[in-house]
Amino acid sequence: MAAVDWVRAQARKESLALLAPGILVLVIAFLFPVGTILITSVLERTEDGAFELTASHFGKFFVDDYYLKVAWRTLRLALVITLATVIFGVPLAYIMRRAHPALRFAILLTVILPLMTSVVIRTFGWLVVLGNGGLLASLVAPFGVTGRSAVLMHTETGIVIAMTQVLLPFMVLTVLGVLQGIGRDLEEAGRTMGAGFWQVLRVVVLPLAVPGIVSGSLIVFALSISSFITPSLVGGVRLPVMAGSIYQSIGGSFDWPFAAAQSTLLLAATLLLIIPYARLARTP
Amino acid sequence: MAELHIKQIGKSFGGVEVLRDISLHVKDGCFTSLLGPSGCGKSTLMRIVAGLESPSTGRVIIGGRDVTVLAPERRNISLMFQSYALLPHLSVSENIRFPLRMRRTGSRAEQDDLIAKALTLVQLEGLQDRMPRALSGGQQQRVALARAIVAQPEVLLLDEPLSNLDARLRTEMQVELIELHRRLRLTTVFVTHDQDEALTLSDRVAVMTNGRIEQEAPPSDLYDRPRTRFVADFLGAANVLELAREPGTLAIVEGQIRLPDPPRARFIALRQEDLELTRNPEHFDHSLPVQIVARVFLGGRTRYKLDVEGLTLFAIVPRGAYADAESGTHVAWNRGAIHPLSE
Incomplete structure (x- = not known):
């Protein structure tokens, strides 16, 4: 018994040693700053210099129509972007899975390439395409679509397009990973049992791909709800999102507590949506 | 149930000829094995019969109907995979229901009846609500078999179905396959590289090598009178x-x-x-x-x-x-x- 206990204790020590670096990074780089934000968001400095608890920073957010609009826009954009990556990413992942390895690599490269470019360069690329007098405008001009309706710069549609491009690889790679675990024999078995191509996709491939689609959406959603540079550059000042608004509170008005309150709300909203959704992935 | 005619099938993959002028007639209710070493083309031939590959030349005729260009789901066949290919997200009974559901065979109650019969045939009563991953290899194999026979296919194709079992279970399943075939009389094509298995189970055996059929005969003929050097060698x-x-x-x-x-x-x-x-x-x-x-x-x-x-x-x-x-x-x-x- 003693020997068994010793071995167990030893195994526990070894696990702890392996976990230590990760935990250390997590504490320093995540728990500490997030904790600081949480505390900052509920504290107020009184006139005599002491701190007291307050909900006023949160109140400021909820009474102002402007901030509620920003929050709703951020959420809506994140949902639409996530949906767009599912619509484009899932079929693409399926095609990659079926494709010849050379073609698969070519697609992979095309999908990942935007990630390897600087966000600023990429966004200015979209400016050239979507902006006034840009490629899109000149393409649709012959069809009588001119003026404001031909310009997607500074529109939510523009933000969705640019963000979908950047976040597509996260969806594609996650779903591809899951699809590669689904044997070709399952699809073939489906066909020999009387299901057509589309029916096999619907009743065999899609149900088995759900965990991948769920984790892909979680990543994309989390990244897009907190994204800052692309929405700011493509959307401009007229279409601020939460991350931009937080930045504004710090950089513009030095209102750290209000920035912290907004950050807390963003984090809470994200967790509230993500946790029930993540449960979906558990039951395949 | 139906006859299977394979007529002058040829198949090339990127210039490499894997099947050459294969003709084979499997009579109604006959159990025929395709026997050969790996790479001889036996699996490709079976996939062509199933419709998972299309032949470069030749025709496949099932029950008098030319199915050469029909998609797999339009042929009335079933194929039992070496890997069993059970759908992991469906329970045992839903797996067996799958071919009935896809082919819209009968009402739900009639389907339940057929499923119960199939489960009895493979001796899996009581396991219908299990998920495939909660079954042993032998049980999974029986589920795959039940799923293959439940829809009464015109031709039953078995792709090395016993090769993943241990020796004792394999012998047991061989006997059960023989009994099952005697009872259902399904036209069956059995692919294997195991000469003992082919000789034990089959009414007729087609020995294949290099994309050709070397000899096609009842097992005893094959054993007593091998015609070519390869057949004599391969039967060992x-x-x-x-x-x-x-x-x-x-x-x-x-x-x-x-x-x-x-x-x-x-x-x-x-x-x-x-x-x-x-x-x-x-x-x-x-x-x-x-x-x-x-x-x-x-x-x-x-x-x-x-x-x-x-x-x-x-x-x-x-x-x-x-x-x-x-x-x-x-x-x-x-x-x-x-x-x-x-x-």
Whole structure:
């Protein structure tokens, strides 16, 4: 018994040693700053210099129509972007899975390439395409679509397009990973049992791909709800999102507590949506 | 149930010919095995029958209907995969229901009835609500079998279905497959690389190599009268010998052994059971002095490895003849034991 206990204790020590670096990074780089934000968001400095608890920073957010609009826009954009990556990413992942390895690599490269470019360069690329007098405008001009309706710069549609491009690889790679675990024999078995191509996709491939689609959406959603540079550059000042608004509170008005309150709300909203959704992935 | 006609099927993958002019007729209710080493084209041929591959040339006719260009789901076949290919997100009964559901066979109650019958046939009553991952390999195999037969396909295709089982379970399943076939009389094509399995289970066996059918015959014919060198070699029951072309003598090349009255063939087969170890070679048509190199006990029989002036022969001796064999000085056989082979 003693020997068994010793071995167990030893195994526990070894696990702890392996976990230590990760935990250390997590504490320093995540728990500490997030904790600081949480505390900052509920504290107020009184006139005599002491701190007291307050909900006023949160109140400021909820009474102002402007901030509620920003929050709703951020959420809506994140949902639409996530949906767009599912619509484009899932079929693409399926095609990659079926494709010849050379073609698969070519697609992979095309999908990942935007990630390897600087966000600023990429966004200015979209400016050239979507902006006034840009490629899109000149393409649709012959069809009588001119003026404001031909310009997607500074529109939510523009933000969705640019963000979908950047976040597509996260969806594609996650779903591809899951699809590669689904044997070709399952699809073939489906066909020999009387299901057509589309029916096999619907009743065999899609149900088995759900965990991948769920984790892909979680990543994309989390990244897009907190994204800052692309929405700011493509959307401009007229279409601020939460991350931009937080930045504004710090950089513009030095209102750290209000920035912290907004950050807390963003984090809470994200967790509230993500946790029930993540449960979906558990039951395949 | 229906006849299967495979007519002059050819198949090339990127310039490599994997099937050449294959013709095969499987009669209604017949159990035919495609037997051959891996890479001989047997699986490709079966996939062509299933519609998972399309042939470069030739036709596939099931029950008088030309299905060559029909998609798999439009053919009334079922295929049991080597991997079983059970759908991991569906329970046992939903897996078995799948072909009925896809083909819209009967009402739900009628489907339940068919599922219950199929489960009884493969002796899996009571497991219908389990998920595939909660089953043992043998049980998964039975579910796959139940799913393959539940829709009463015109042709049942089995792709090495027993190769993932351990030896004891495999023998057990062989017996069950025979019983199941006797009961349902489904036209069946069984793909295997295991000659014992093919000979045990089948009404007819087609031995394949290099994308061709070498010989197609009932198992006993195949065993007793292999037609080609490959068939004799692959079935493993015979010594295959190459002869020198010297008229009037049977000279076995390696040993330069001369015997009178040779057959007109370059290769001959001598079945292991037809060879005898004896001290009285004068009672036989042919005999050679021999040394016993090794013996393998096989239960009711013993297999001897023999050396005849540098040439290795195998002989199988039944239990009653051990004493004679052990003291044998010659390996001997009668003329009838020699089967000429084509190359």
